[in-house]
Amino acid sequence: MRLAVTGASGKTGWRIVDEARLRGHQVVPILRPNSQLPDGLVADGLPLKRLNLADQNALVAALNGCDALLIATGARPSIDLAGPLKVDALAIRDQITACRRAGVKRVVLVSSLCSGRLFHPLNLFGLILLWKRLGEQWLEASGLSWTIVRPGGLKEAEEQLEREGIRFSGPNQQESSSIPRRLVAQVCLDALELPAAIGRILEITSGEDVPKQTLADWLIENPTSAI
Ligand SMILES: NC(=O)c1ccc[n+]([C@@H]2O[C@H](COP(=O)([O-])OP(=O)(O)OC[C@H]3O[C@@H](n4cnc5c(N)ncnc54)[C@H](OP(=O)(O)O)[C@@H]3O)[C@@H](O)[C@H]2O)c1
Incomplete structure (x- = not known):
């Protein structure tokens, strides 16, 4: 497949690019005009697209053929408390609109545990969990084939990940614990390849004490719709 990745300069985004390439997909990383390329993003040979997500024409052009x-x-x-509104809600709406215009039907969104919760310390940063839920809701109502991945606290660990099992659940079942970004990237790619993941909200955390289970197996055992 030809996959576009927005937020490709981020700590989860570059790992999604990396995992997608490891699985043989073509990747179109989408970044802001001034995004710094992280060390992990091996950009050689990749068709980097630098644009503002609010620039619909540029975004549609980047998504064409994906x-x-x-x-x-x-x-x-940041000190800009409107950042979460702009990025976690309005920029998601811009991306949904551009997908429709470009004919991209499948979308996987990295969101967060506790999305939609009002009383939570993370909301001290511009009510971020409320805006994340609005972004999710726009995606759910978009008519696109979507999967929402809600990870716990994100970790940079790259070592000994094979020891970690992933705890999958449906929405609003988990509220703490963490997961390495590399595993989040792998779940996003797994979800993309599994039709049963369409229309599902997947909460994920991980740990060495968690029994190993694939997303495919979890979806077979938990076939009910998320919403
Ligand atoms: N941190 C956690 O523990 C945690 C836990 C659960 C969920 N999450 C969520 O998981 C996702 C990935 O987190 P992360 O820590 O890996 O991300 P990150 O390293 O902070 O990267 C964020 C990405 O979003 C891009 N971005 C920010 N503002 C933008 C804008 N206005 N327009 C376009 N792109 C913009 C950044 O681009 P630049 O490089 O140009 O800034 C970067 O590529 C986020 O949605 C985060 O909220 C985080």
Whole structure:
């Protein structure tokens, strides 16, 4: 498949690019005009697209010919308390609109545990969990084939990940614990390849004490719709 990845300069985004390439997909990384390329993003041979997500024409042009979009954008911590509104809600709407215009039907969104929750310390940063839920809801109502991946606290660990099992659940079942970004990237790619993941909200955390289970097996055991 030809996959577009937004937020490709981010710590989860570059790993999604990396995992997609490891699985043999063609990748179109989408970045902001001034995004710094992270060390992990091996950009050689990749058709990097630098644009503002609010520039619909540029975004549609970047998405043209892609089979799916993986969204790893997220407001970076800043004093701009409107950042989460702009990035986690409005920029998601812009990306949905552009997918429709470009004919991209499949979307995987990296969101967060506790999305939609009002009383949570993370909301001190511009009510981020409420805006994330609005972005999710726009995607759910979009008519696109979507999967929402809600990870716990994200970790940079790259070592000994084979020891970790992933705890999958449906929405609003988990509220703490963490997961390495590399495993989040792998789940996003797994979800993309599994029709049963369409229309599902997947909460994920991980740990060495968690029994190993693939997303495919979890979906067979938990076939009910998320919403
Ligand atoms: N941190 C956690 O523990 C945690 C836990 C659960 C869920 N999440 C969510 O998981 C996702 C990935 O997190 P992460 O920590 O890997 O991300 P990250 O490293 O902070 O990267 C964020 C990405 O979003 C891009 N971005 C920010 N503002 C943008 C804008 N206005 N327009 C376009 N792109 C923009 C950034 O581009 P630049 O490089 O140009 O800034 C970067 O590529 C986010 O949605 C985050 O909220 C995080």
